[in-house]
Amino acid sequence: MNAGLDTRPLERAAARHIEEGLSACQVAVARDGEVAWTRSFGSASETTRFWVASATKPIVSAATWVLIGEGRLEVERPVAHYLPEFGRNGKQAVSVEQVLVMTCGFPNAPMPSEEGADPIRRRARMAEWPLEYEPGTRYVYHGMSAHWVLAELIERISGQDFRDFVEERVTGPLGLPRLLGLPRESLSDVAQLSDAADEKTRSAWDYVAKIEAGEPGGGGVMKAADLARFYQGLLHDPAGIWEPGVLADAVGHVRCTLPDPLMKLPANRTLGVVIGAGFGTTWGRSPTAFGWPGAGGQIGFAEPATGISFAFFQMGDHDEVSQFVRGIEMSNLALDLGR
DSSP, X not given: OBTTBOOHHHHHHHHHHHHTTOOEEEEEEEETTEEEEEEEEETOOTTOBEEOGGGGHHHHHHHHHHHHHTTSOOTTSBHHHHOGGGGTTXXXXXXXXXXXXXXXXXXXXXXXXXXXXXXXXXXXXXXHOOOSSOTTSOOOOOSSHHHHHHHHHHHHHHSSOHHHHHIIIIIXXXXXXXXXXXXXXXXXXXXXXSTTSOHHHHHHSOHHHHHHHTOTTTOOEEOHHHHHHHHHHHHHOTTOOSOHHHXXXXXXXXXXXXXXXXXXXXXXXXXXXXXXSOTTOSOTTSSSOEEEXXXXXXXXXXXXXXXXXXXXXXXXXXXHHHHHHHHHHHHHHHHHTTO
């Protein structure tokens, strides 16, 4: 029992997943602005961090909400209003909102990590991107491309490196460590890069390049407790990071319900998170829970009805279906807390 929460079912389930072959996992539950319980299993220790893939995305989106609240970024405007070179190849009408909800029309646009980390090369690459469909007409998951646009908007408007802006304006005020753009020599405790990680895990992604570049769509490194605490920040905003109306809109107003072609569900996208049953969610049993999943089965979400936030990271199983099923079980156990 932890802070009034019975986390024993979560603990038993996580231990069972290790017994069944998962090499490592880490779980955290937070409520009332604090981490109520966290534990690591298998080869992970209490200091182990995980590469969390696309679970990074809401943290970067949250940095754009700061600019929106300050009146420096307007979602109705074309991206090209702020980044003139972006408007080439038919992209002149793509709006900031369409980028945030991923209806912007360039889901497969490439951006190698080393180019994205260099502002000059990043801008040149984005200018070359062609449209793949008419913006606003379809939802298609933009795995990396959309968030590189957000990173460039943050830099152009704030005058700061986007990774520094995220740290100074979002994660730092929430009491979190730097999560983006970490040097290679600091990564010895990252699960996917550890000696315990199998060769298939280490070779599946160029983790180091993504992490060093601080890829805004998938380069974050953190502990489960960090992500659970971030979502507490979205529930309570103790540091006054966001303008209240902007934050309420960002975590509570679905702007895109177009169908996702992969999951066959409505996208249920706000300006940075997925609400209820939508693309990639494992928390669909709650109509108000919001969060984002990541490749490898990483999960982070908050549920306003109970004040619970939850993070679950896993490593060692390369089957996407079993990762997803495992995530559903753990998410449902978390949703049961506090009820």
